[in-house]
Amino acid sequence: MSWLTWRPRAPFEWTVALRFLREGRLQTLFIIAGVAVGVGVIVFMSALLAGLQGNFIQRVLSAQAHIQLLPPRAVTRPLLAAGADQRVAATVQPPQQRVRTVDQWRSVREQVQQLPQVRVVTPVAAGSALVLRGTASKAVSVSGIEPESYFRIVDLSDKIVRGSARLSSSDVLIGTELASDLAVDVGDKLRLSAASGAVMVFNISGVFDLGNKGANERSVFVPLRGAQSLLGLSGQVTSLEVTVRDVYAAEEVAQRIAADTGVEADSWIKASAQFFSAISAQTTANRAIRFFVGLSVAFGIASVLVVVVVQKSREIGILRAMGISQGQVMRVFLLQGGLLACGGGLAGCAIGGLALVAWQQFARNADGTPLFPLSFDPMLYLVALLVATVTGLLAAYAPARRAARLDPVVAIRG
Numbered sequence: 001m002s003w004l005t006w007r008p009r010a011p012f013e014w015t016v017a018l019r020f021l022r023e024g025r026l027q028t029l030f031i032i033a034g035v036a037v038g039v040g041v042i043v044f045m046s047a048l049l050a051g052l053q054g055n056f057i058q059r060v061l062s063a064q065a066h067i068q069l070l071p072p073r074a075v076t077r078p079l080l081a082a083g084a085d086q087r088v089a090a091t092v093q094p095p096q097q098r099v100r101t102v103d104q105w106r107s108v109r110e111q112v113q114q115l116p117q118v119r120v121v122t123p124v125a126a127g128s129a130l131v132l133r134g135t136a137s138k139a140v141s142v143s144g145i146e147p148e149s150y151f152r153i154v155d156l157s158d159k160i161v162r163g164s165a166r167l168s169s170s171d172v173l174i175g176t177e178l179a180s181d182l183a184v185d186v187g188d189k190l191r192l193s194a195a196s197g198a199v200m201v202f203n204i205s206g207v208f209d210l211g212n213k214g215a216n217e218r219s220v221f222v223p224l225r226g227a228q229s230l231l232g233l234s235g236q237v238t239s240l241e242v243t244v245r246d247v248y249a250a251e252e253v254a255q256r257i258a259a260d261t262g263v264e265a266d267s268w269i270k271a272s273a274q275f276f277s278a279i280s281a282q283t284t285a286n287r288a289i290r291f292f293v294g295l296s297v298a299f300g301i302a303s304v305l306v307v308v309v310v311q312k313s314r315e316i317g318i319l320r321a322m323g324i325s326q327g328q329v330m331r332v333f334l335l336q337g338g339l340l341a342c343g344g345g346l347a348g349c350a351i352g353g354l355a356l357v358a359w360q361q362f363a364r365n366a367d368g369t370p371l372f373p374l375s376f377d378p379m380l381y382l383v384a385l386l387v388a389t390v391t392g393l394l395a396a397y398a399p400a401r402r403a404a405r406l407d408p409v410v411a412i413r414g
Contacts, residue, residue, distance in 0.1 A: 012324075012328060013328055013331040013332050013335055014335060016319070016332045017332045017333075017335035017336045017339065018339075020308060020312060020332070020336060021336060021339065021340075024308060024311070027304050027307070027308070028340065030304075031300055031301060031304045031340050031344070032340060032343050032344040032347065033344070033347075034296075034297065034300045034344065035297050035300070035301070035340060035341055035343070035344020035345060035347075035348060035388060035392070036344045036345075036347035036348040036351055037348065037351070038293045038294065038296060038297040038344075038348065038388075039297075039344060039345045039347075039348025039349060039351075039352065039384050039385070039388050040347075040348040040349075040350075040351030040352040040355060041289070041293050041348075041352075042289075042290050042293055042294070042348070042352070042384055042387075043348065043349055043351075043352025043353070043355075043356075043380060043381065043384050044351075044352045044355045044356060044359075045286060045289055045290070046286060046290065046380055046384075047352070047356050047374055047375065047376070047377070047380060048356070048359065048374070049282055049283075049285075049286045050375065050377075050380075051372050051373060051374040051375060052282070052372060053279055053282060053283070054372075054373075054375070055372035055373070056275075056279065057247060057279070059211075060268070060272065060275060061247060061268060062154070062155070063154055063210050063211070063212075063215070064154070064268065065153050065154075065241035065242055065243055065268075066242060066243045066244045066247055066250045066267060066268050067241075067242040067243075067244065067250055067253060067254045067257065067265055067266065067267045067268070068239050068240075068241060068242070068265070068266050068271075069102065069108065069112070069239060069240035069241075069242060069257065069261075069263045069264070069265050070100070070102070070238075070239050070263065070264040070265075070266065071100040071101060071102050071103065071238075071263065071264065072262065072263065072264055100238065101233060101236035101237060101238055102123075102236070102237055102238070102239065102240060102263060105123055105236070105237045105240060108240065108261050108263060109121045109123065109240055111260065111261060112240070112242060112257055112261065115253065115256070115257070117244050117245055117246065117249060117253045118242060118243070118244055118245075118253065119152075119243045119244060119245055120149055120152045120153055120241075120242070120243045121149070121240055121241070121242050122145065122146055122149035122150045122152075122153060122240070122241050123145075123146060123224060123237040123239075123240055123241075124143055124144065124145055124150070124224075124237060124238060124239045124240070124241055125143075125144035125224055125227040125228050125231060125233050125236070125237045125238055126141065126142065126143045126144070126227070126238045126239065127141075127142055127194065127195075127227070127230075127231040127233075127238065128140070128141060128142070128194075128195065129141075129142045129192045129193060129194045129195075129220070129230065129231075130192070130193045130194075131178070131182065131190060131191070131192060131220070132191040132192070132193055132199075133182040133183075133184060133190065133191070136181075136182060138178065138181060138182065138217075139218070140178065140192075140218050140219070140220045141218050141219055141220065142192065142194075142220050142221075142222060142227055142230065142231065143219070143220065143221050143222070143227065144221075144222050144223060144224040144225070144226060144227020144228060144230075144231075144237075145167070145221055145222075145223070145224055145227075146223075146224050147165070147167045147223075150241070151165065152243070153241055153243050156173060156206075156208055156221065159208040159209055159210055159211075160173075160206045160207070160208050161176060161207055161208065161209050162185065162186050162206065162207040163186035163187075163204070163205050163206035163207055164205060164206050165205075165206050165208075166205045166206065167205065167221065167222070167223050168205075168223070169223055169225065169226060170201075170202055170203050170226075171202060171203055171204075171205040171206075171222070171223070172190055172192075172202035172203065172204055172205065172220060172221065172222050173204075173205065173206045173207070173208055173220070173221040173222075174190070174204060174206075174207060174208075174219075174220055174221075175207070175208055175209070175210065175215060175216030175217060175218075175219050175220075176207055176208070176209045176216050177213055177216035177217040178216065178217055178218070178219075178220070179204075179207045181217070184204060185204065185207065186204055186205065186206065186207060187203070187204065188203075188204050189201055189202070189203060189204075190202050190203075190204055192220070192222075192230055194230045194231050194232065196230075196231060196232035198229065198230050198231075198232060200226065200229065200230050202222060202226070224237070240263075242257070247268070248269075250267035250268055250269050251267040251269040251270060253267070254266065254267040254270070294387065294388075294391055297341070297344075297388065297391055297392075297395075298391050298392075298394065298395040299395070300395075301337050301340055301341060301391075301392050301395040301396060302337075302395040302396070302398060302399060304340070305333055305336060305337060305395070305396050305399035305400070306398075306399045306402070308333070308336070308399070309333070309399050309402055309403045309406075312403075313406060316329060316403055316406050317406060317407075317408045318408075320406065320408035321408040326404040326405070327404070329400070329403050329404040329406075330400040330401060330403070330404040331400075332400070332403075333396050333399055333400035333403050334393055334396050334397065334400050336396060337392040337393055337395055337396020337397075337399075337400070338389055338392050338393045338396070339392075340392055341388045341389045341390075341391055341392020341393070341395075342385070342388070342389045342392065344388060344392075345384065345385040345388030345389060346385065348384070348388065349381045349384060349385055352381075352384070353376065353381070356374055356376065359374070360374055
């Protein structure tokens, strides 16, 4: 036979498996449709919840650091008499209130920055002050920052509605509500007075909107050195703001930082415990949905293949009598399960993708923008297809084993 006329022959198991699937077209179509719906639900729900969680995290953490490093808290201890375990004072009073600063903050910053999980570390000198404008005054929270590093944590330049995010030695950034209350705008002068008695005049370079009325009323940003002079901190800072590469690992990183440096480290997970619990509950619900959908797909494939085994008992018996091994019979039904699951998985990925496109097209805010961005991650589709195929193979194992154990004589007589 010439090589020009030679055609490759499909393996025996593939030929029989495809024949069984073609002969039961209606069953094949129904199970593929069932798998497709299940995989489509998994893809759609996974992408939807991932986008929802990402949106929540972005909204919560876009205006704050993942970890805040603070000085150790002062501990009040009773005064004891010398050589006796007795209190000298009848009552224990806390020490006089003062601004706490991070001791040797530059070395702490350098040490924390060396951790592989940490992205940015920036100092902040924060305190209370009064804004004076004519006869009006308003209490505000002053934050002295280094713009180059702080803007990598909280991108104020993206929240500026008027002016710019420039922060030179005499500039100040204020919120929209504070600007409205004081009737000031970009280019006006603003006088700040601190409890230390220091008074400084700044030039308004930008007006921002943090998306929160309270924050816009009381937040004021000035250069780090200006805040240190105003608050009487003499080169000290009140906190170090830290962002990490994995936001869900913030608490672990915070505990390591506290153990290594001795400072108090509060992560966003600890500070927003209820919010993190809600996110965890969503993740658990998503996993439960995927598990039960996958389980229903597995039972569907298994039930169809059990019926096929019963229907094809005589054919299986004849094949076994012709010398076909038990392993080959098993592979026939495993191939059917894998092909059903893979075909349904491909259709399900398409259904899930179309559902996501439709959601992004029709689910919109009042201003016409999408409710939240959805990411079309190719890895999600690949994993969904792989899981569906493996589920199909596992579901086909029991029917395949039953078919392989059929006695040829009994099967042919039946």
